[in-house]
Amino acid sequence: MALQDILDRLRAAERVAGRAEGSVRLIAVSKVQPPERVVAVLEQGHRIFGENYVQEAAGKWPVWRDRFGPVNLHMIGPLQTNKAKLALDLFDAIHTLDRPSLAQKLASLGQARGALPQLFVQVNTGEEPQKAGVLPAELTGFLRDCRAMDLLPFGLMCIPPEDKDPTPHFALLAGMAADHGLSGLSMGMSSDFETAVAHGATHIRVGSAIFGARAYP
Numbered sequence: 541m542a543l544q545d546i547l548d549r550l551r552a553a554e555r556v557a558g559r560a561e562g563s564v565r566l567i568a569v570s571k572v573q574p575p576e577r578v579v580a581v582l583e584q585g586h587r588i589f590g591e592n593y594v595q596e597a598a599g600k601w602p603v604w605r606d607r608f609g610p611v612n613l614h615m616i617g618p619l620q621t622n623k624a625k626l627a628l629d630l631f632d633a634i635h636t637l638d639r640p641s642l643a644q645k646l647a648s649l650g651q652a653r654g655a656l657p658q659l660f661v662q663v664n665t666g667e668e669p670q671k672a673g674v675l676p677a678e679l680t681g682f683l684r685d686c687r688a689m690d691l692l693p694f695g696l697m698c699i700p701p702e703d704k705d706p707t708p709h710f711a712l713l714a715g716m717a718a719d720h721g722l723s724g725l726s727m728g729m730s731s732d733f734e735t736a737v738a739h740g741a742t743h744i745r746v747g748s749a750i751f752g753a754r755a756y757p
């Protein structure tokens with residue numbers, strides 16, 4: 541199990557960046573991992589996890605929460621509007637607020653419940669046509685619309701283009717968060733989390749470096 545290695549590397553990256561020890565949250569991304577690998581990480585005491593699919597998470601986490609106690613669960617995959625209600629029952633944070641229809645849905649569900657998970661707006665920093673996220677040029681308007689619905693996002697999230705240097709994308713996201721007075725920055729994965737920490741990440745999302753390669757069914 542590589543959890544301790546990743547925690548050690550994270551603490552070192554915090555030190556190098558002059559950040560307070562423990563200031564960056566390590567989200568262990570457990571999507572499609574064999575249950576025994578996830579249980580092993582729970583048994584080591586880790587309590588922050590990320591999932592991409594609402595249905596899959598709903599099938600796994602209620603049982604593990606009964607067994608291990610409170611677990612901080614983060615939704616990091618695309619969220620369909622018709623799964624939003626189920627997602628609110630499961631997740632403490634949603635990193636993929638990426639369009640007005642989802643904002644509307646979350647706002648109305650939040651009104652009925654009186655509370656919502658922590659919200660991150662996903663920004664398509666690479667402006668890739670196949671990728672979800674608000675375009676950088678549309679972020680100001682989108683945040684204005686969110687606030688008009690009483691949705692107060694906590695931060696921004698990005699997934700840089702594959703096989704490219706992520707540095708400019710992390711810098712862009714950090715700049716946009718600062719411009720808008722948002723304190724959360726969800727960025728950095730197995731291959732680049734140290735760079736993300738250097739650029740101010742508050743939440744890193746690490747899957748395969750902790751659990752091993754994913755085997756998609």
Ligand SMILES: *Cc1c(COP(=O)(O)O)cnc(C)c1O
Pocket residue numbers: 569571592616617699729730731745746747748749
């Ligand atoms: C799967 C996934 C991760 C984890 O990726 P690794 O490369 O395995 O660390 C992080 N973020 C998102 C949005 C993902 O879908």
